[in-house]
Amino acid sequence: xxxxxxxxxxxxxxxxxEVGSFWGINKVMGxxxxxxxxxxxxxxxxxxxxxxxxxxxxxxxxxxxxxxxGIIRKVRIKGDRKDYYELDEDMWRVIIxxxxxxxxxxxxxxxxxxxxxxxxxxxxxxxxxxTDRKKxxxxxxxxxxxxxxxxxxxxxxxRFIQGExxxxxxxxxxxxxxx
Numbered sequence: 001x002x003x004x005x006x007x008x009x010x011x012x013x014x015x016x017x018e019v020g021s022f023w024g025i026n027k028v029m030g031x032x033x034x035x036x037x038x039x040x041x042x043x044x045x046x047x048x049x050x051x052x053x054x055x056x057x058x059x060x061x062x063x064x065x066x067x068x069x070g071i072i073r074k075v076r077i078k079g080d081r082k083d084y085y086e087l088d089e090d091m092w093r094v095i096i097x098x099x100x101x102x103x104x105x106x107x108x109x110x111x112x113x114x115x116x117x118x119x120x121x122x123x124x125x126x127x128x129x130x131t132d133r134k135k136x137x138x139x140x141x142x143x144x145x146x147x148x149x150x151x152x153x154x155x156x157x158x159r160f161i162q163g164e165x166x167x168x169x170x171x172x173x174x175x176x177x178x179x
Contacts, residue, residue, distance in 0.1 A: 016034035028058055071087065
């Protein structure tokens with residue numbers, strides 16, 4: 001392999017591992033995805049283990065996770081008994097998958113937490129003294145503001161996931177009222 005190609009693949013693989021957490025995956029998953037992305041042919045677990053300098057077991061566990069996400073697939077090479085892996089080349093589908101997973105794991109629990117906290121507080125307002133009701137009002141206002149923006153982001157992401165066009169006019173249609 002040409003030195004420049006080797007350095008480029010190595011740099012891409014290392015950086016993708018570092019930024020993988022942004023997409024909700026661990027470092028090794030990011031590196032494995034990047035390695036498959038850079039490869040012009042399917043790779044075996046042994047190939048990936050050797051190229052990344054990590055154990056075959058670690059590769060196997062993380063490849064299984066990427067496969068469960070549906071962003072890579074196992075393929076067979078005629079005349080070879082080994083399992084080979086390649087990535088799903090539909091980048092749009094991969095990005096949508098990552099966005100959907102992040103929304104489910106991170107944004108939806110935030111919305112649930114805000115809602116439960118607001119409900120708990122609202123149901124107890126009548127039993128509070130004046131000082132605590134004032135404190136609760138400040139907290140509720142902040143929770144309501146956070147809920148509005150979180151719901152707007154949720155709606156925007158849902159439209160993105162569904163493949164709807166997201167433009168500045170789409171953003172203006174999101175029902176948020178500030179002060």
